[in-house]
Amino acid sequence: MAMGASSGSVSVRMYRGILGDCFLLRHGLDGGAVKHILIDCGxxxxxxxxxxxxxxxxxxxxxxxxxxxxLLVVTHEHHDHLSGFLYERESFQKNFEIAEFWLAWTENPNDPTAVALHERFDKAKQALSALASHAKMAALKDRDFHIRTVMELSAFIGLDEAGRPTGASTLRMLKDKATPARTRYLEPGDVVTPTAIAGLKAYVLGPPRDEKRLRKDLPSRGAAKEVYLSDQADAGAISLHLNQLDNPCVDPCDVPFARPHYRPLETVKQQKPRDRTLTQRLYFDPAESQRQIDDEWYSCAETLALKMDSDTNNTSLVLAFELPDGQVLLFPGDAQVGNWLSWADQTYPRTPDPTQGGALTVDDILARVTLYKVGHHCSHNATLRQLGLEKMTDERLVAMIPVVTQVALDNQWNMPYPDLYDALKTMTKERVVIGDSEIAEETATFMKHQGADKNRPVLDYHPTGLWVEIRITF
Structure with a gap:
């Protein structure tokens, strides 16, 4: 559903070396002023x-x-998409003007569903933040893999010096800077045009309104393959155990058994082995340490951290920008499986207008994608195969991956995920740029399969490697 015969170009700049999303789009019609869109900065x-x-x-x-x-777009409330606004808060407040600010409906303070969602998220974030910032946890990181996972995933939440999450306060700062009048909360199925940018419109694919979609982060292949929205019981258990770490005096209301059956473990631990009962000697036998349940709540914390990470990713604002000639640039944030699946739940727009050419399906949109910002640093569950990448059939397709491989390896994350990375190279004819590439090698590979199309993409780099940019003409 192209908008006309206007010609021009859009340059998509990906900042490198950060394992985070920061994309600047420079859009201009021939003979017109260049307009700037910033999508995330973290x-x-x-x-x-x-x-x-x-x-x-x-x-x-x-x-x-x-x-x-x-236009400023923030896709979701994760540190690797937001922290630039926090670290450079003074510069953004003093030196920048935000003409328009787009957020997902999940950030709308006047939306009851969004408010309820945030109440659940906030309780879980507070529990995880308190755990990750607790002095005793740093010492456990190297010997307990549950705690290691919690500590690693807390990097996506982002904590201040006091151990508090920073995402919500950063978003408030940006909303205040933009003003409510220039802030828009977008719904799936919306078709929107930036106020100050002619020749560009966006299809809002996600996040979904359906809570079942928001819950889903993995493909449906057995119960163990799915993870659901954060369990408030997990958050409560973490808070209780943290209180007990700091205050061994336990409130009787927090003990699940009647007092005659309560046996404080710390008291027994301090006894000499000869003073223990047979049961106690068996329980505290060093050879049985792997069977002890003293610290089993650590696995509860790990489960909650994993859920919170995927739940927040699934609230990503997903935008498909359409150029005047019909090409589409797809920016899915960190959307995971449920978000992707929901794109087929509505048409674009939701209510077709015959006078405007009717409505599009997600398949119509994906078939015209010529630039794909790969979701969640090319992880295993943030790009659908048959219902996603394999529908991006335009021969001009290129992809950009905001990842630093060594940082991912240091955290034991499989990014870029090999099977997906190989599929991307196949679909794009190896025209994939990555956040920590060897520039000369990447350039040679990218240019190898350019073809003769007059709209072929042009690759450029900052002299110091600060960014890579793909220029697309229309």
Whole structure:
């Protein structure tokens, strides 16, 4: 559903070396002014020199845009998509103008479903944040894999010096900067046009309204393959155990058994082995340590951390930008399986208007994707195969992956996921750029299969490797 015969170009700039999303789109019609769209701005907490790297990125953003963001998009409330606004808060508040701000419906403070969702998320985040910032947990990280997972995933939540999540306060700052009048909360099925950018419109594919879709982060192949929205019992259990770490005096109301049956483990641990009962000697036998349940609540914390990570990813705002000639640029944030599946739940727009050419299906949109921002750093469950990538059949398809492989390896994350990475290279004829590539090699591979199409993409890099940019003409 192309909008006309206007010609021009859009350059998609991906900032490198951050294991986070920060994309600047420079859109211009021939003879017109260049307009700027910033989609997310973040680096994973704990990445080496993260703040210095982000300071350089924001300086480049300011130099390139002159301080005017014609459209700002934040896809979801994760540190690796938001932290640039936090680290460079003073610069964004002082030096930048936000003409328009787009967020998902899940961030709308006047939406009852969104408010209820955040209440659940906030309780879980607070419990995990308190756990991750507790002094005793740092010592356990290297010897307990449950706690290690919690500590690693807390980097996506983002904690301040006091151990509190930073995402909500960062979003409030951006909303205040943009003002309510220029902030829009988008729903699946919306077809929207940026106020200040002619020749561009966006199809809003997600996040879904259906809670079953929001819950789903893995393919349906057995009960063990699915993870669901954060269990509030897990959050409560973590809070209880943290209180007991700091205060061994237990409130009788928190003990699941009547007092005659209660046996404080710490008291028994301090006894000499000869003073213990047979049951106690068997329980505390070093050879039986793997069977003890003292710290079983750590696995509860790990489960909650994994759920919170995927639940937040599934609230990602997903945008498909359509250029005047019908090409589509797909930005899915970190959407996981449920979000992707929901794209077929509605048409675009939801209510077809025959005078405007009717409505599109998600298949119509995916078939015209010529640039795909790969979701969640090319992880295993953030790009659908048959219902996603394999429907992106335009021969001009290129892909951009915001990942730093070494950082992923250091955290034992399989990013980029080999099978998906291979599939991307096949679908794009090896025109894939990645956040930590060897530039000369990547350029040679990218240019090898350009073809003769007049709209073929053009690749460019910052002199110091700060960013890579793909220019698409229309």
């Amino acid at each position: 680096v994973l907490q704990g990445v080496k020199n993260a703040r210095e790297r982000m300071a350089g990125i924001v300086r480049d953003l300011l130099e390139t845009t002159g301080g005017r963001l014609d």
